[in-house]
Structure formats: C-alpha cells, structure tokens
Amino acid sequence: MHKDFAPDSPRADEIGFDDFLKVDIRVGEIVRAETFPEARNASYKIWIDFGPVIGEKKSAAQITVNYTLDELAGRRVMAVVNFPPRQIGPVRSEVLVLGFADKDGAIRLAQPDGDVPLGARLA
Template sequence: MDHETAAAPTITFDDFLKVDIRVGQIVAAEPFPEARKPAFKLTIDFGPEIGIKRSSAQITVNHTLEGLVGQQVLAVVNFPPRQIGPFISQVLTLGVPDANGDVMLIRPDRGVPVGGRLY
C-alpha cells in the first residue's frame, strides 16, 4: 500500500464531521486467499445503530486471525461498499503503517461501547 508522507490539504471541521468513524468489535476473522494483496475478511459488530458489517483488511503482517476476534477497531462506516475480488467490503477498517510500512490497526487502548463515534 502506498502512503503519502506530505500533509493532506486543510479541510473544515464540517468536512471532518462528514466522515463517520465508529468503534466496532471483531466477531469473526477469515483468510482471504482471493485478494490480490494478503488480507483478512473481518466481520465487525458496530452495535444496534450500525449493525454488523464486513471489511477486507491488509493486516496479515502484524495481526493473526486468532488474535483478532474480540478486538475493538475503528472504521469508517459511511463510505459506499467496495468490491474487492469476490468480496464486498462495507466499511474501511483503519490502520497506520509501522516502521516497515505494514498496517497496524487503530484500536482503543481500553474497551469502550461498540458504535461510539470518534470525535
């Protein structure tokens, strides 16, 4: 995955509010061998308002399938679904690059209620 190092252009606070980032809990994680780049298929519970959504995440270097279930993550829940091979990714699970450029998930450092919105 290519990552830009320059800062993005300035946006307004109203622009930021358009991006709906919520905390969810991973309830299932599966291999995704059909993906072009190594990835997992995640099933994430965002609580009663958003529901259960699916996501493809290129997190195979720093995360294991066994360690993902039960973990809380942050995801953008208001992007349109995206077709990734035979899979529909409904949310964008968020991460940041480690020193090698591999994705590390963004997670709350303590358990919080699912569905909570980032602010």
C-alpha cells in the same frame, strides 16, 4: 505502502470542521475473521459488530503481517462506516478499517484506548 501514507509524506490539504464531521468513524469489535485467498494482496475477511444501530459489517483488511486470525476476534477497531461499499474480488467490503503503517509498511490497527461502547463515534 502508498506514498501518501509514508511518515515523511507532506501534510494533507487543510479541511474545514464540517468536512471532518462528514466522515463517520465508529468503534466496532471483530467477531470473526477468515483468510481471503482470492485477494490480490495478502488479506483477511473480517466481520465487525458496531452495535445495535449499525450492526455487523464486513471488510477486507491487509493486516496479515502483524495479526494472526486467532488474535483478531474480540479486538476493538475503528472504521469509517459511511463510505460506499467497495467490491474487492468476491468480497463486498462495507466499512474501511483504520490503521497506521509501521516502519516496514505493514498495517497496525487503530483502536480505542480503554472500554468504549460498540458504535461510539469518534469525537
């Protein structure tokens, strides 16, 4: 786990509300997940549907410790949709899926509570 994400890491620098609004965090639903054997760290390739405006996007996620492929399809997740794409080995990751490190440093996905429409933006 990166030291900046540890539970005992210091609070990040203060930002203004306008800075926060620049980060576009949306709700999507995982429609498909596959193993990613070429990844340096154990990861899955996932495809997420963000609804009609943003559509389906691909990402790579290091979530293999807490999730099996079978339990990912249909799961709602939160992701940053306005970072530039990032090449991770042979995969072009188009969104950053959000999560929190558990006590062992493995990622737990951030997800909305209740039924939220696909593409809904974090308010």
